[in-house]
Amino acid sequence: MDFKELQYVLAIAKNNSISKAAKELYISQPSLSKYLQNLEKNLDLKLFERMGNNFILTYAGERYIKCAKDILRIKKNLDDEFFDILSHKKGRLNIACSIVRSPYIIPETVPKFKKLYPNVDINFLEETESNNLDKLVINGEADLAIFNYSKSNPMLGCELLKxxxxxxxxxxxxxxxxxxxxxxxxxxxxxxxxxxxxxxxxxxxxxxxxxxxxxxxxxxxxxxxxxxxxxxxxxxxxxxxxxxxxxxxxxxxxxxxxxxxxxxxxxxxxxxxxxxKLFAVYRKSGYLPQYLQDYISIVKQVV
CATH class of the missing domain: 3.40.190.290 (D-Maltodextrin-Binding Protein; domain 2)
Structure with a gap:
């Protein structure tokens, strides 16, 4: 299966729009439309219902999205493990935190992290509704979330920061x-x-x-x-x-x-x-690359 195909469909579902998804993916709208048409033709299933300019997931589309997220999560775990084995210090770290914490978490931690891992891309998902942060980790959008975690979910592990x-x-x-x-x-x-x-x-x-x-x-x-x-x-x-x-x-x-x-x-x-209690929260089933563990240590130093 083409991983690019999964990312394309996820982008359309996220934006409910071909044009917005194309802009996010840095490809042309006609190319993305053609890609989706060919995919649905090969599957002999409609993944989206067209309602004007909106693209709404069908039941088949919902199942596709769920499995796509699982597949990409497994791929990322494998990539992270290979990264540590090869020690090339290349990777990507997606961090979720509240928009309240980001003004000090980002400037206090990113420069220190980039000194250790200059070739690891670090992205922040800043949420206004901080009660949603655990969901971003569960569905794979974030590798790590920093917040006052008060629930209990068997899918999540956590490390106390303060x-x-x-x-x-x-x-x-x-x-x-x-x-x-x-x-x-x-x-x-x-x-x-x-x-x-x-x-x-x-x-x-x-x-x-x-x-x-x-x-x-x-x-x-x-x-x-x-x-x-x-x-x-x-x-x-x-x-x-x-x-x-x-x-x-x-x-x-x-x-x-x-x-x-x-x-x-x-x-x-x-x-x-x-x-x-302030926690760093991550998926239990996910592979925790060394750069993620080192980032948690940096956060502990600054909070």
Whole structure:
């Protein structure tokens, strides 16, 4: 079977369009149309229904796509293993992470990685909905995902990168700014979050890991927050809190990198604090090339 054929059909299915797929594949639209016509003729099956300019998968097409992804995943595992055997230091690494983490993960890790592996292509899939990151690994679009993994899937393996504390972020002029206490086990001054029950909260959306964790905190501590703003940007919520526009949450890692004109105060909250685990997540069945393992080590150094 021609692996190029599989990639062509996957591109059409992904884009629901011949023209968009052709542009992604850097081939002409007529060539791709002819390729698909010949494939369907040889199979004596329609893989797509044409609805105007949209290409919708038939049942046969859905089965083709599923098997194509499996075949390409097996091929990549074999290629990765051969790469390590031959030690040519050539390959490709696809990494998924949230768009919240990418502004510091990418510049802090890619230059170090490229020094070790200049001939390994590294690509990032930056997701706004971080709850989808595990799916990108499962379906083979990503070799590795970096996120606060809280589920359990027998198809996935993971390596702990860091235990992160979830902090409450407030402006330095907040009335409770000096009320924090030093407690054992807390990296920041501790405060009872219920003292902020009348404050305006800036929160993230619940299809983001950060928003999901915020909702869990409110539920766990029986707090009904007064939400003044929802945003997908953790940095935006930190900046707003620093300027005194409400209070927000932030993982301690997110606080390390933004350059802020006004630095906020951060409090530990909970009993005595609330933490979450940051993982590097990969497929259990996949071959883990040395360059992927080395990339995980680099991430551990910077988070």
């Amino acid at each position: 235990d992160e504390e979830i902090t409450l972020v407030v402006g330095r002029n907040h009335p409770l700014a000096k009320e924090g206490k030093k407690l054992e086990g807390c990296k920041f001054p501790w405060i009872d979050i219920k003292r902020f029950k009348n404050d305006d909260f800036i929160v993230n959306y619940t299809d983001q890991k950060s928003g999901e964790m915020e909702k869990d905190i409110f539920d766990r501590l029986n707090i009904n927050p007064k939400v003044v703003l929802k945003t997908r940007s953790v940095e935006c919520s930190i900046r707003l809190a620093a300027h005194g526009f409400g209070v927000s949450f932030a993982l301690e890692t997110h606080l390390k990198y933004p350059s802020l004109e006004k630095s906020p105060l951060c409090f530990s909250i909970g009993n005595p604090n609330i933490t979450t």
